[in-house]
Amino acid sequence: MINVSIVGAGQTKFGRHDDYDLRELFALAAHEAIEEAGLTPKDIEAAFIGNLSADQFNRQTHIAPLMADFAGMKGIPATKCEAACASSATALRAAILAIESGQHEVVMAAGVEKMTDLPTPGVIETLAMAADQIFEANPGITFPGIFAVLAVAHMAKYGTTKEQLAKVAVKNHANAVHNPLAHYQKAITLEKALTSRMVAWPLGLFDCSPISDGAAAVIVTKTKKARKFNDTPVKIIASAQANDTMNLCDRTDLTSLYAARTAAKRAYQQAKLAPVDIPFAEVHDCFTIAEIIATEDLGFFKPGKGGQAVEEGLTEIDGQITINPSGGLKAKGHPVGATGVAQIIELYHQLRNEAGKRQVSSPNYGLAHNVGGTGATCAIHICERW
Ligand SMILES: CC(C)(COP(=O)(O)OP(=O)(O)OC[C@H]1O[C@@H](n2cnc3c(N)ncnc32)[C@H](O)[C@@H]1OP(=O)(O)O)[C@@H](O)C(=O)NCCC(=O)NCCS
Structure with missing residues (x-):
């Protein structure tokens, strides 16, 4: 402990x-x-x-x-x-x-x-330096491109839909309306998310976190x-971190992040808690598919069921498990080096019941899941109300 x-x-x-x-x-x-x-x-x-x-x-x-x-x-x-x-x-x-x-x-x-x-082109080139230079960045892949690969794999294996991805964005934008520190404090419709300009298929503008x-x-x-x-x-009751291969080609499964599953297992062991004990989480939704994968890697939903969960509203503020009450990286914003501590700050405010209109109902615990690159690093913290 x-x-x-x-x-x-x-x-x-x-x-x-x-x-x-x-x-x-x-x-x-x-x-x-x-x-x-x-x-x-x-x-x-x-x-x-x-x-x-x-x-x-x-x-x-x-x-x-x-x-x-x-x-x-x-x-x-x-x-x-x-x-x-x-x-x-x-x-x-x-x-x-x-x-x-x-x-x-x-x-x-x-x-x-x-x-x-x-x-933007310089930002995209800089962010790509966090991918494998030899096998990924130099051949020309970008971060939206890499997460598009994960999205396609998830869609092919589990039937996850573009609508389910868009629903992640709609939910997180709705939450961010109540976060005065968010990059985007405006709600979006499902239609707007689905018809936004394409960035890297199947990820459109609203599937991406902003710069x-x-x-x-x-x-x-x-x-x-x-x-x-x-x-x-x-209180911080768990702090766990794990790594994985940088290069997606070296992985056997593109629908889940090994580093996230490994860090989650350690964090739950340290906190002596199970996924069912966690009422809300701030997860690393750098792209909408990343939130769906995170909710499965953290054990909130079975593999392949994260898309259905968001579609059924299970991850909304008053849902079965609230995901990203702050608006997440998608709508709160993603100044990359600041994101992990900002997630912890949302836990801090929620556990002190001071999150205003985005407050989760009296939570005892909160979890923060912060991913580096495409999951070569994942760090997870669990906090507890005093
Ligand atoms: C998607 C992306 C390429 C868009 O950048 P861009 O084409 O330069 O967009 P602009 O800055 O010209 O913005 C155009 C409009 O879209 C909006 N916008 C930009 N990015 C947005 C996003 N991610 N979500 C919603 N709206 C966005 C802007 O606010 C602007 O709106 P306005 O016309 O009403 O002012 C950029 O946001 C991006 O690269 N995101 C991913 C960042 C990333 O990879 N992070 C690391 C993850 S691991």
């Missing part, structure tokens, strides 16, 4: 931020998290910061000390964590391990990405000291 709790959380709005640069976005989220914990930047003993590619997006490397220093955290170990789109979930794991090891007591886990400094800027930060500490900083902390 893990003995770490969240005592502060801060997140910028996700979307296009022309008025803030990378370090300013980071500082906005970091200061909000620090203040909520009743601390000052000088109280933070270490910072782990998720970021995919400030080098390509913003021509800036060595970002962790730069971010920490700009936010007023001087002389601390500040470390960048990179695991593609799972970067900040691995930053959170590093923060948890730093506390569990006894090295530190008050640690920041954060993530930041400013993608819109590059035009976003944003930052997210949490402060974590030992559970037994958490109440010193916050009246309503949230």
